[in-house]
Amino acid sequence: MAGGARDDRSVAxxxxxxxxxxxxxxxxxxxEVAARAGLPLSxxxxxxxxxVEWGGLARGDDGxxxxxxxxxxxxxxxxxxxxxxxxxxxxxxxxxDATREHVHLAVRDGLGAIYLERLSGADAVPVISDVGSxxxxxxxxxxxxxLAYSTPDVFxxxxxxxxxxxxxxxxxxxxxxxxxxxxIRATGLSTxxxxxxxxxxxxxxxxxxxxxxVVAAVSIIAHVERLAEPQFALGVRMAARxxxxxxxxxx
Amino acid sequence: MAGGARDDRSVAxxxxxxxxxxxxxxxxxxxEVAARAGLPLSxxxxxxxxxVEWGGLARGDDGxxxxxxxxxxxxxxxxxxxxxxxxxxxxxxxxxDATREHVHLAVRDGLGAIYLERLSGADAVPVISDVGSxxxxxxxxxxxxxLAYSTPDVFxxxxxxxxxxxxxxxxxxxxxxxxxxxxIRATGLSTxxxxxxxxxxxxxxxxxxxxxxVVAAVSIIAHVERLAEPQFALGVRMAARxxxxxxxxxx
Numbered sequence: 001m002a003g004g005a006r007d008d009r010s011v012a013x014x015x016x017x018x019x020x021x022x023x024x025x026x027x028x029x030x031x032e033v034a035a036r037a038g039l040p041l042s043x044x045x046x047x048x049x050x051x052v053e054w055g056g057l058a059r060g061d062d063g064x065x066x067x068x069x070x071x072x073x074x075x076x077x078x079x080x081x082x083x084x085x086x087x088x089x090x091x092x093x094x095x096x097d098a099t100r101e102h103v104h105l106a107v108r109d110g111l112g113a114i115y116l117e118r119l120s121g122a123d124a125v126p127v128i129s130d131v132g133s134x135x136x137x138x139x140x141x142x143x144x145x146x147l148a149y150s151t152p153d154v155f156x157x158x159x160x161x162x163x164x165x166x167x168x169x170x171x172x173x174x175x176x177x178x179x180x181x182x183x184i185r186a187t188g189l190s191t192x193x194x195x196x197x198x199x200x201x202x203x204x205x206x207x208x209x210x211x212x213x214v215v216a217a218v219s220i221i222a223h224v225e226r227l228a229e230p231q232f233a234l235g236v237r238m239a240a241r242x243x244x245x246x247x248x249x250x251x
Numbered sequence: 252m253a254g255g256a257r258d259d260r261s262v263a264x265x266x267x268x269x270x271x272x273x274x275x276x277x278x279x280x281x282x283e284v285a286a287r288a289g290l291p292l293s294x295x296x297x298x299x300x301x302x303v304e305w306g307g308l309a310r311g312d313d314g315x316x317x318x319x320x321x322x323x324x325x326x327x328x329x330x331x332x333x334x335x336x337x338x339x340x341x342x343x344x345x346x347x348d349a350t351r352e353h354v355h356l357a358v359r360d361g362l363g364a365i366y367l368e369r370l371s372g373a374d375a376v377p378v379i380s381d382v383g384s385x386x387x388x389x390x391x392x393x394x395x396x397x398l399a400y401s402t403p404d405v406f407x408x409x410x411x412x413x414x415x416x417x418x419x420x421x422x423x424x425x426x427x428x429x430x431x432x433x434x435i436r437a438t439g440l441s442t443x444x445x446x447x448x449x450x451x452x453x454x455x456x457x458x459x460x461x462x463x464x465v466v467a468a469v470s471i472i473a474h475v476e477r478l479a480e481p482q483f484a485l486g487v488r489m490a491a492r493x494x495x496x497x498x499x500x501x502x
Contacts, residue, residue, distance in 0.1 A: 011266075015262075026328055066329070071325050072327075
């Protein structure tokens, strides 16, 4: 939006667009925030001041803006993340001990998998996922598991959105995705090789709650050279079962 | 504010008041949110809908509102909490192993101590602090440590605010607070008995960054019967030193 152009978005929309800018970086200048939020500099400046006064954003000595402790304090009250992280932690730590690669816990949010937790070994393969990341369902191990146990309308939405082919192995067509999801439901496990990250494979499994519903997924992302090692599938299954049992699931 | 009364607060103020309501509880009805935010029901309803549409708040099947995953994702990007929690975690776990009571990591925010982390033994003493809590500086172990190393104007503000006497042992007068803060600076340790919680004592120590500035505090809250056991002071000192060293501090 050009500077000075009339902006018919509501104040709430504009305030939230300011906050959304911080999903793209930890420390942003005024012009970076304005550009990401699609707002004139003067509007962005005024709304940033409102956020800072409340404490949801903070301005450092360097003039850059970042998320403030008020938003962190609100975030920790999110019931799903709080409960699942607390319950899953010891199982994820065991899985990390057994593999020394990346261990993930994720939940579905629309067409994305949100990473609630990531524990990583010192020499784990470089990946783009981090705690708080939101990655597409069709291109991640946890995402495919969450999709496999979602209602059909979610699958239809994934197809309608036009799944992006990140690497030659990313599944994007309806037949190959249907076949993979059926395989996941049959085995309770998803294995992908270089679907989103070169040099990495993933193994993922579903986490169920007391009602039997799949509420999360656990995965390992490891160096592709280790694909034949047996502890990944076994470890991911055991961690997912342990967390499910802790949530009250009885097979 | 009475329903229908004119409300001259800005839209931003009202939106933020809605969010603040969730510091007081995890799952709130519309009328609870309206009451806590001081807004008419109709205004609260409209602004809650804006929050829900964005994803910062969510509405459950039970009609109650709670913090949404969007706010959780923004919160995890808070640089101070993220960095300190990641660095401190192994030292806090060691301290938990050595004591099996409550282990805290806190930073100062105005006249409050914000609890960035809490790890607790299974039989730890009941306390009101939790991850995300904000408790007064003068009445908590971590708070007194943070106050001891703050600039004099923070101490003046604490006095001006009229420190509340929670229990007979809570320090509230200028002479007793000055003496305690001097003692903390002399020994690098703060020990309080039943200052905020009956049946509990706390031992707290400062965490320094590479510049030598005190940026956080570590504490143990334990059953008062265990006051004479030597591992609390030793353990808290070691954890605080370990975290400081990991932050780049060299004595």
